[in-house]
Each structure stands twice: as C-alpha cells, then as structure tokens.
Amino acid sequence: MKTFNLSKWAMTAAVAVAFGLQLAAQAPQHNRVIIVSLKDRKLALVEDGQVKKVYTVAVGKRSTPSPVGTFKIERRVANPVYHHDGQTVMPGPGNPVGTRWMGLNLPGYGIHGTNVPKSIGKAASHGCIRMAKTDLEEFYSLVAVGDTVELIGQRNEETAAVFNNAEAPAMQQPTSLAQSAPDQEPAPAAPKTDPLTLVAARAAGSR
Numbered sequence: 001m002k003t004f005n006l007s008k009w010a011m012t013a014a015v016a017v018a019f020g021l022q023l024a025a026q027a028p029q030h031n032r033v034i035i036v037s038l039k040d041r042k043l044a045l046v047e048d049g050q051v052k053k054v055y056t057v058a059v060g061k062r063s064t065p066s067p068v069g070t071f072k073i074e075r076r077v078a079n080p081v082y083h084h085d086g087q088t089v090m091p092g093p094g095n096p097v098g099t100r101w102m103g104l105n106l107p108g109y110g111i112h113g114t115n116v117p118k119s120i121g122k123a124a125s126h127g128c129i130r131m132a133k134t135d136l137e138e139f140y141s142l143v144a145v146g147d148t149v150e151l152i153g154q155r156n157e158e159t160a161a162v163f164n165n166a167e168a169p170a171m172q173q174p175t176s177l178a179q180s181a182p183d184q185e186p187a188p189a190a191p192k193t194d195p196l197t198l199v200a201a202r203a204a205g206s207r
Helices: 002-026 133-142 157-165 195-206
Strands: 032-037 042-047 050-060 069-078 082-084 087-089 100-104 110-112 123-125 129-131 148-152
Touching (some): 032 157, 042 133, 042 157, 100 133, 110 133, 129 133
Parallel strands (some): 032 148, 050 123, 110 129
Antiparallel strands (some): 032 042, 042 050, 050 129, 069 100, 069 148, 100 110
C-alpha cells in the first residue's frame, strides 16, 4: 500500500512539473533593449518597441569613461560581494556596487547600485552605470540575462526619440506653419522611420 502511495505521489509531481514547463514555454517573450545615453545620463528600458521606464544614472567620469557599443547582460546577482584590488566588501550599506549587479559581456563593466547616492546624474563612476537603490531594484526585476544593452556616447535621433519624447504628453501638438498660414499649402513631409521601431527590430534580430 505504501509503495502505491509513493508511486501515485511521484506521478502527480511529474505531471505538475510537465504542466509548469508547458506554461513557461507558452509565456510571451519580450524583446528588450536597454539604452543608455552617456551624454544625457539616462537609461531607458525599451520593451517591444515601447519605452517602459526611464531612469537617471551615473556614468563614467572623464578619466574612466563608460564604454560605447552594444553589449548583453551576462549575469545578474542580488546582494553581490564586491572584490577589487584584494579588497572584499560584503553585502550591506557600504558595498560600492549596492544591492544588485548586472554584469555585461565586457569583463569588469555592469549596471549596479552605489554607496554614493549623490553621484547619480553625474559623470562619476569608473565606467559602469550606477543607479539609485530603488530604481536599481525595480530595474533588476524587469530585465533578464541576454537582454541587449546599448551604451551611446553621442546624442542622435534614437536618443532624442527615447529620452526627449518618452514622457511628453501626446495630446498637445505644436502649431504648424500650415495652421498659422492657411493660404499656403504645407510641404509634403519626408518619410521617416520611427527610431523605436529600429530599436525593436535590432532586438528581435539579436536574439
């Protein structure tokens, strides 16, 4: 009788695991790109072509600039232990990388917290991207290993679209010349590709 009960339990557990794996396989996969404008000292989480969140960050200072290019999140660590030049700092308020670490596929660089909160919004780091504690922990919960990270050194059409328009109200549009001068026909607008569409396309192609 005991053997039968154990077998029945094992079968139930196997079915539950199989069902869980099936649900996981059916979960929607999002294309995420993390865009950091080093000039603006801003980080944006773009998901499926839409700006989901924008955060103020600290970036590399002039003597130790942040790298520029396209990278990936290679690992995520909650409450990391800090090691540098033979120094070890355990998790806690004094840890230089804060409560979360998202390492890039460029050794030594990542997105993390800080024990110097006044540095946020400045060019102050040794090359990594620093975030305030509350922002960091929220951001950590929204991203995954394999997500694309773009570190952009100069402002361009993409950063303008992401950071200048991300929180602007859509209901109020500036008055055009055609509206102020109804006797003149407006010139036809040149076709333009939405920069966020390009971001989404790159994310889809990188997976």
